[in-house]
Amino acid sequence: MISHLDLVEEARAILPEGVFQYVATGAGVEETLTAAAPAWQQYYLRPRLPRDVTAVDTSTTLLGTKVSGPVHVAPTGFQRIVHPDGETATAKAANETGSLLVLSSRSTSSLEEVSAVAGPWWLQAYVLRDRDLTAEIVRRAAAAGAQAVVLTVHTPHVARKARSYEFDTSVGSPIIPELATRDDLGVWQAPDVTLEDIQWLAGLSGGVPVVVKGILRGDDARACIDAGAQAVWVSNHGGRQLDGAIPSAIALSEVVEAIDEEVYVDGGIRTGRDVVRALALGARAAFVGRPVVWALAVGGADGVRDLLNGFREDVEETMALTGCTSIDEIGPDLVTRS
Template identity: 55%
Template sequence: MLPYEALEAEARARLPEAVFDYYAGGAGDEATLVDNTAAWTRVRLRPRVLRDVSSVRTATELLGTPLASPVLVAPTAFHSLGHPEGELATARGTREAGSLLVLSSRASRKVEDVAAVAGPWWLQVYVFKDRGLTRALVQRAVASGARALVLTGDTPVVGRKRRDRGDAELPLPEEDFLANLEGLTRRELAEQASDATFVDIHWLRDLSGLPVLVKGVLRSDDARECLRHGASGLIVSNHGGRQLDGAVSTADALPEVVEAVDNAVPVLVDGGVRTGRDVLRALALGARAVLVGRPVLWGLATGGADGVRGVLDALREDTVRALALAGVSDVSAVGPDLVAPNRPR
């Protein structure tokens, strides 16, 4: 598998410019987009020595689901822009890599069709202004075998993207655009209801009977409030730098959220994870797993299902190497001692 920069460059060469910019771009001046990746490199590691790392184990478990590694596929929209099979290819590649797919509500393939070829999967949801649309989608996901819901909490309005040309330039057929949410306009599809609150965690949990994780948490007070309202997990995320530009990087926000949760529920993190070293850093800072978005899109664009599997396999193998170099033989043994205190900011 190509290094991330080379993979991104190949995807750029293959995709229409408007599609690449839609996937790659961030909000505002893209300061948060850039800092998400840079922040992981500011985390300095303290490797152990003279440990037996002749065999290194990355397998883990999350909300009852066994996984080949602590690397999951983040929810991203409209995969048919990157490959003709869209989310069907992503689902197959994710399954073959032994990972878990978080399927976007804005997928370009129907939930039922993706579920038919997927391994374990969760559904990312928004609380739309018409809650009946959310209810119907959640019920379809439950019937199709979703194992959890991921409520995105950071999109009451849509952040303005620096590279946004508008939907008109995206080569996306209407049937792909509205694959799962017929009845919404393009604008409504992009954002949740502005009156969504923590109470909606209860609503989604009662509606589905599934665990509900909340994505977009960057603060300790929000973390505690999510727990109080029944969240089964949290995802530290700034929407890949696509919402509020200038928001704190996820690497910098992660320790605060982990401390607030105090092991009550699993904390996951996304944003800028590109290497096995980044995975190690996230685990050492207290995350149970990471999610990757753009790397998967580049794998999809360059190789379909095989490309997705290749990206996830490469990250797992790079995580094995990082663990071995840090003197750790099992991801379950990663602890805060592996991170240098008072890391520079």
């Protein structure tokens, strides 16, 4: 698969500087962003040898939905600023590769455009100051085919970014015009989200299972599940929110130990080895954010398809080299921390 660094350089060469910096930036002085990818590399792989690895099966399930592998598309907003086909292209590519798509509620393609070409998909949502509007969006997404809602909780306040950026916010046909056409999410988003909101969303009639994204502690994971979430997602928003926050790779084990439900993870996942490390630490699946945006910028739907296929092939190779023929065989004995 294409190296992440090469992908970034290809994207940088074609994107306007202000757009490139919007995708690339972290918060603060980018401590958490910088730490994300190297944190996975602290876990060395311990191959089980010799093993018969003639047939390796990367398929698995997420909340019961069958998918071709353990790496999927994290929600990223404003995709039409990097490519005219935006989220619709990403949805098509995810569908073609048997991957799950999580659509940002700051999508610049409409629910209808996306659902027409998507395979399995979930909607990422924020609790908005207007809770009725929040409920309406979740119901509309469920009616359009979303199989779950991913509630992002790590943006109670929108952090200042490290780099200056600019882009045209009036592109495409957004799901929530207010959210997609204003860069300032803080104006719309509720700053008072609590476990009660999870309870409320989980109980919405016409709703779907709730996954909570942005959890970095075991006690919070437990509380979210007790409030009605069906799964949690370890994430620090790609280093774009609390700078200095613990890398997902380090936070993952504590969260996995705290609950029996599915745990997903994102942040700095750049190779199939990283995905296998995440699974060995107990994640059900890994998600990628920036790599998908760069691949979309460079090659539209084809670019994202090649990226996702590349990730799956890399996972398959890592499984073979570590002596695993199915996802279930990837266990904690496969990694050791340096």
